[in-house]
Amino acid sequence: MEAALRLAVEADELVLHYQPKVDLRTGGICGAEALVRWNHPDKGLLFPGHFVPLAEQSGLMVAMGEYVIAAALEQMQRWRASGLPPLVTSVNISARQLRCGLADYIARALRVTGVDPRSLELELTESAAVESLDITAAELNELRAIGVQCSIDDFGTGYCGLSYLSRLPIDVLKIDKSFIHAVTEADASIVKAIIALGHSLGLRVVAEGVETHEQLAYLAQHGCDEVQGFLFSKPVPASEFTRLLIEHTPGGPGQLPQRIAAIAATHAGPTDARPDAGELITAG
Template identity: 45%
Template sequence: MTDVPKHDAIYPDLPPEDLQRLHSRIFNDSDQGILITDAHERIVSVNLAFTQITGYSRAEAIGQTTDLLRSGVHDAEFRAKVTAAMAGEGPWQGEIIGKRKNGELFPQNVTISVVRDESGAITHALSIFSDISVLHQAQERIARLANFDDLTGLPNRSHFIQLVEVALASVKRHQQVAAVMTVELERLSNISDSLGLDVADELLQQISQRFGQTLRVTDVLAKVGSDQFVVGLLSLEQREHAGIVAKKLLAVMEAPFQVQSQLVHVGLSVGIAVFPDDAQDVASLLRYSDVSVNRIKAEEESGYLFYSPEMNQRAKEKWQLEGELRHALVAQQLVLHYQPKVSLRTGEIVGAEALIRWRHPTNGMVSPAKFIPVAEETGLILDIGSWVLDEACRQMRAWMDAGLAMPIIAVNLSARQFDRLLPNRLRTVLERYQLPPECLQLEITESLLVRGAEGVISIMNELVAMGLALSMDDFGTGYSSLSYLKKFPISTLKIDRAFVIGVPTDENDCAIAQAIITLAKQLRQEIVAEGVETREQMAFLRQLGCDQLQGFLFSPPVAVSDFESMVLSGLRLTLEP
């Protein structure tokens, strides 16, 4: 055995009594609990930190065995390791769950070593321990934040994936059916905006409770987004049973929620992907259920929908289109064509609508009917709309610089562009190209009404005050409100092509066209008919008093140079039969 140096060799200048006092102070003042046991495992000494941590006084501990602190949660193998360390088989360090005097269990970090006499016999065992409850609580909090939603207490996406992956292994072994459902709430952002974030948070908590009461104990419910939950159905007899669960979730949402004296109704859309038919891993099942729920939203419906490969293919095409469209914006692949508007009094070109086209490098000209809905859905319409305004104004400036007298140009505005900053954005682009506002007309749609007509009207008034003309496009197809229409500072109503295509043979189309024209006249607004393709349509609309037409009868949308040639040549529409 290695000889232990005597104290006078370690502290040659320290008298033995001072050294004893130093050791005693270190022992008693340590913030770590210390207990010393004899060869029979009976406690012979403890320090102040021991009594503070365990609750046992020195008198209560002396003479007892370490069983005084035993929690009973450790197995025989673990206790054997601790006993072996106290028997001198080598130092041991680790975590032990101890028990305080009041019965409370607590985690402790323990180091155990032994003291031997000069002959090598074990005389005492020394245990030094720290209460690590606070550390454990912090670790548990971090783990909870990493795995659970803080608001509802439900698993988050990553924890959901872990739980369902484990469960799917069992489902696979027993050749069972499982499903993943994406559950998306409707209008939650509107509720948050109108009633406040605290109401939306309480609503989400109530929704999660209602879902939890509806689902089975074996199902896994998680919150994965601000307005989105996912459900793992891990024990189904057949795939159709997932639809039954979706119906239950939809039914349980029919009753309103009582939130801070407010009655709130919330709708749902549910997308379903089934294991093993659709996919055999959680990530794919989640992706496919997302595809399904997005399909429901795109069709502006509620309810539930099972995933299909065709649906996924359409989603992939949309994602690809979005990426290519983003590139088109910076790669100068977008161009404007101009469709003339013709007077039904003189046959002359009196205006034109600027219409966007996408000159795709491999697919040729892509119809806006294909890419504008994607732009609206992804928010790209804001950038595209800004580009259209800038390009139309740039072109008008170029015409003016060339000495060409061109008619007024109309530009379409998306409802997303129509906000409080719109007047300033228009003012900026007009100033950039030194254009008078009278040369530009803004075409808006009735969908603006769903955003709150009063706020929209104040923006319209500001635009008109700037000298800009406003036109209501696609009139009669959206959210028409005659009470608001009379308040709108609109100079032009456009009859949608849906009501032009059937005239003069379809009685309903004829009646609607006549009603719109009569209404516009009463409001002293100009009337433009879109989509006019035949002379019979033109004659009927002209007889009713329509002011202008736009359509293939005169010209489709054309490139800049072709439109210039039409105007410079004085091309006219022959009005008489």
């Protein structure tokens, strides 16, 4: 399997799918998360859980991570060249990548593609961020000096308290989907507290894993900045994401902003009136 994965990186078998992020102030698509898939010649499309742990263990993570970043930047360049509205694209990184000259690699890749550094966001999990905190902070500072945005992913699942968080040079907090999926009063209070914490530190707050109108309405009510999840769209290939961008920009035929505003204003409709997951965007 390790040899096959190494070959996959060299043979362009890795592909990116993109999940839209929606701005709750405007209702428009404001960004995307690039998620890697392995288009295995025999097993079909494999999700990260099937090969990312192997990449970490075998030392392939840096090479695979660079491949993903390069592919994302090239796609961002194509969107810009086709006249689509600018949006921030986020890519997941590991602690190992961060400590292996990531800032230098990204600076070179940005020069080659001509992509605006502010359009690239790097997501580091909370657990990875608190490993060797001073080193992490120094590496993130290098990335932000280039102009790249940095975010803490899966926030709330690790040990990153206020003292740790205030020492990390980041731009975005992403609330872990486990808090969004649950509908208990305790989890709702945690979500509300994370939003308030993020804003008190001057950070944008993003909720992932949004699947219901109730979740969307709660997040909008409490000032969450951006959301992503199956309520809007599953991760899709670049060609499909391009169609979503065209159809659901403000004033476009999909009228996503009006739909989002209506849901947030009414705090969700009756259960039998809700669309299926993904219908808000994919149903145009």
